[in-house]
Amino acid sequence: MSIEIVPLVEADIPGAVDCVQRSFADDPYFRWVFNLSKFNIERNSASVAAHFQYGINCKCPASVAKVTRAASDRKTDRDMMLAPGTIVGVAWWYPPQPLSQPQTWTVWAQDWLLSFKQLMNNIRFLGRGGLDVNRYWIWKRLQGVAHDTLWVDPRGYYFCNLLCVSSAVRGMGIGKRLMQEIMDKADQEGMPCYLESSKGYPNVAIYEKMGFELIDKIECAEAEILAL
Numbered sequence: 001m002s003i004e005i006v007p008l009v010e011a012d013i014p015g016a017v018d019c020v021q022r023s024f025a026d027d028p029y030f031r032w033v034f035n036l037s038k039f040n041i042e043r044n045s046a047s048v049a050a051h052f053q054y055g056i057n058c059k060c061p062a063s064v065a066k067v068t069r070a071a072s073d074r075k076t077d078r079d080m081m082l083a084p085g086t087i088v089g090v091a092w093w094y095p096p097q098p099l100s101q102p103q104t105w106t107v108w109a110q111d112w113l114l115s116f117k118q119l120m121n122n123i124r125f126l127g128r129g130g131l132d133v134n135r136y137w138i139w140k141r142l143q144g145v146a147h148d149t150l151w152v153d154p155r156g157y158y159f160c161n162l163l164c165v166s167s168a169v170r171g172m173g174i175g176k177r178l179m180q181e182i183m184d185k186a187d188q189e190g191m192p193c194y195l196e197s198s199k200g201y202p203n204v205a206i207y208e209k210m211g212f213e214l215i216d217k218i219e220c221a222e223a224e225i226l227a228l
């Protein structure tokens, strides 16, 4: 089996949504912010898809890891489950936003478009699909405080907003490959990178191997969110 890392395009959104939902099924933040007995996967798919479309429209750097298979490849049991074209990893970054520069009109308009789409999703699915709105806003507020405290570089940060790799292919270097292009770009530009993870183990060790260091922890009611 071989995996290619390619930019996220609209046609990949359903596969990327599926990869995210499977990868984060046991994630502490996901399990804290959603009431799982009320979780509506279709509502969640619509929401995650709207976010990916937002990322594409805002020209955020985003990539997917896709299964490819050369005719000569020997198939293993793992390959049999993963058809060519299956998306097995996703990375999505926000580019640096310098403190001195105001938000662009594109991002402002896309923010509104995303809010409108979410409103329509609320109507279409008769609610937020199990999202605990109170917990969501606790997290957003704490995240805002963390950024205000930790983002001390006025040039801004490459912010890895999302990284996931399907459980069947973890530990094969795919996460690192998904991160590499932007981390290399940041190194060339001398810019810092930042990410957050809600899973301490094993993610802290994984991110340390990628060159990140743990700089703070955010206690989020019952959940512990890590900022790296």
Ligand SMILES: CC(C)(COP(=O)(O)OP(=O)(O)OC[C@H]1O[C@@H](n2cnc3c(N)ncnc32)[C@H](O)[C@@H]1OP(=O)(O)O)[C@@H](O)C(=O)NCCC(=O)NCCS
Pocket: 023, 024, 027, 162, 163, 164, 165, 166, 169, 170, 171, 172, 173, 174, 175, 176, 177, 195, 196, 197, 198, 199, 202, 203, 205, 206, 207, 209, 210
């Ligand atoms: C975090 C995640 C994206 C890592 O992806 P991955 O493809 O498994 O990672 P890689 O194989 O590229 O490993 C990167 C490095 O971490 C190391 N590593 C991988 N798994 C590890 C583990 N369980 N413990 C310690 N180190 C580990 C690898 O050896 C590699 O180091 P090296 O370059 O020195 O060899 C993946 O585990 C995942 O999707 N987890 C669930 C979703 C999630 O938590 N996402 C992160 C939210 S911020």
